[in-house]
Amino acid sequence: MLKVSMIVIGDEILNGRTSDLNGGWLAQYLFKMGMEFKALRFIHDDADEINKALIVSLEESDIVITSGGIGPTVDDKTKKSLADYFQKNIIERPDVALIVTENYKRFGRPWAPEQNHYHFFPEDFIATNNPLGLAPGIVYFEAKNQKLVMSAPGVPREFHEMVTSEFLPLIKQFFQNRFQENFQTVIRTKGISEEKIFFELCPTLWSELEIFGKVSSLPHTIGIDIVIGYNGNLNEHLIKLEKIHQLIKSSALAVHVWQYGNRAINEMVLNYALENQKTFSFAESCTGGLVASKMTDLSGSSAVFKGGVVTYSNDAKVELLGVDSKTLEKFGAVSIEVAQEMARGALSKFNTDFAVSLTGIAGPTGGSELKPTGTVVIGFASKHSSGARVYLFPGDRIRRKERFSDMALLQLLDLMMSEIK
């Protein structure tokens, strides 16, 4: 397996200003591509530190990917440090000037050599396109030791795109025949804790699954995901997948499984609605628009998602959704009755086939003994039915909003599946 180390260059990570680590993304990507993520180092934009990190990283890995420090400002020292490390001179390179010109052209801007020093580049190094930015990627393959060093910008979208479209082809080129595919079988459960699954309900499940590969159990918004990972070819994967599904389906865990697979709940909702040409809408209170936002993260959602209402106040629930003010008075905003009326209101206002509503207490304040913080009522409505269910979720405000939202989407999917046969 090809080993990869990453060096994150720049103060913005070390001083905690940037929390969206490219490392998290790279970990996912490398796994999919059958490579092993060995280590991630954070260093300052300092020649000496870059040099030290390169020594360690090149010792432990075949490939070193760096992010950051390749822009035009004075604190960007990656290029010079790499050149020094491999004892190459930085020279004016007309071929790199062409790449830079192309990068600028994509933004509709001209580039001239006086603007900056992008075209001063180490001899024998490879410059790559930057599909979403200006600075070219910096690549060097040391044939003698079979080591590949690649530097991309630190801006996440530029980094992701450069690794995907520019670096991967080069990795394949320099390390032919060293790839092997990774596969995962994922089982997603709800309403049961990790401990309950493996100690009470199915005490032998873990070891039975280990026959197929490496087992992990991971808490996610809706519940615990069980992941079995292994290498092999596609045919072997499909056989294992089938056997694992059989094993789970015949176990006591089966009733807690909401998905034999690894798709995000918003994608499942969108695909199912598109396939069946059904529309839906939301009425949100405690999630404050997050359910709608999750759906609209997906391109194409406008064909089935007609809209939503965020009614934080009681007045808005009455005015925009037609909730009866008597219902609010009698049962309170967080109640099965109000949730149901909210869903019916959204259904009729947006004239959709289905509607889901949420009313709850995300916290940290607002809870009571009867309705503690973390309580959420998820209502649903269609032309044929309406109803609501009550859940209680742990977590802080942000995490609860996530869990409430994903559970509402799961309820929408369940509703659609039960009515469309």
Add this chain to the structure above:
Amino acid sequence: MLKVSMIVIGDEILNGRTSDLNGGWLAQYLFKMGMEFKALRFIHDDADEINKALIVSLEESDIVITSGGIGPTVDDKTKKSLADYFQKNIIERPDVALIVTENYKRFGRPWAPEQNHYHFFPEDFIATNNPLGLAPGIVYFEAKNQKLVMSAPGVPREFHEMVTSEFLPLIKQFFQNRFQENFQTVIRTKGISEEKIFFELCPTLWSELEIFGKVSSLPHTIGIDIVIGYNGNLNEHLIKLEKIHQLIKSSALAVHVWQYGNRAINEMVLNYALENQKTFSFAESCTGGLVASKMTDLSGSSAVFKGGVVTYSNDAKVELLGVDSKTLEKFGAVSIEVAQEMARGALSKFNTDFAVSLTGIAGPTGGSELKPTGTVVIGFASKHSSGARVYLFPGDRIRRKERFSDMALLQLLDLMMSEIK
């Protein structure tokens, strides 16, 4: 400066299943606490790998923090590996049993020694509470070499809480007098690129700022942030802050600054509205509820944020916001006229002091030559005025939603500040 290395133990990170790295959070936290984040290593839940990572980490750092592998399942090998590394026996410890009992009690659940092996613990090690979970934290201070090793769960919220409330006091206890505070002065700009700032508008600014400390420039949703970091005491910080602000305010960059500080835009909106007791609402199209969701991420927002409408379809714009269907026909959904009517609609439906609307093209499809993908019209309305502004943002769909949303919140803040005097 105390040096800290982190080891992330477990397949879920290496195989890319979990993208929310605790490392990103720890980087921020350590900076605030005046410690240096040296390296982050990813390893499998494997005794040999844990051992190797410990050797390297303890060599380069004073403190090693690990995450993951301390749960009750079979793949959790951290405790045993740490015990072996420091040549300590794992014994049954009644004191740890008490901590575990407490952890369970917080979840309203009983614990008995038969349930799991949490109370088998290395001699001389310290067990900590787990305020948000069940597994106790594992800590060992090797006095001879002045090295501290601390293991927390991998679940982000448990990890964050354990580091904050349990580990930090122990770090302070074992490494007294080795702290020094870090400070930052942050200047947030909009509507101008990094290159334009430092190469065209203010070519000497970077070096002028470097007199105060380490300078970084960071792209964020609204624009470029300039950060100057330095050590010192609070008084020295306040003097530097004042001088840096003076410098920027007298520079050509001043007109592009939207904040002398480092607060999130949703917090600024909330605080300003709370201070002035003003309410607001949103009418969203392309951002699909993200603006409302950003506001409701903040506890206390319900006092001023009355609600929002997500109108993806034209019908919904007419039905829920009272947009004139003739306006839609004549100018199209993405237009100054429709944005303005949407804002006025939200203002009247939610009966708020201010309303902001968005209509645009998040992409990747839907753009035209006249209204390219990335176009957004942000409308605003109050009792005294209404209007709209057009922006064009780069990025992919998700990033555009973020930028559109933050810009809408900035526009709301501007609107409130211009009308409340």
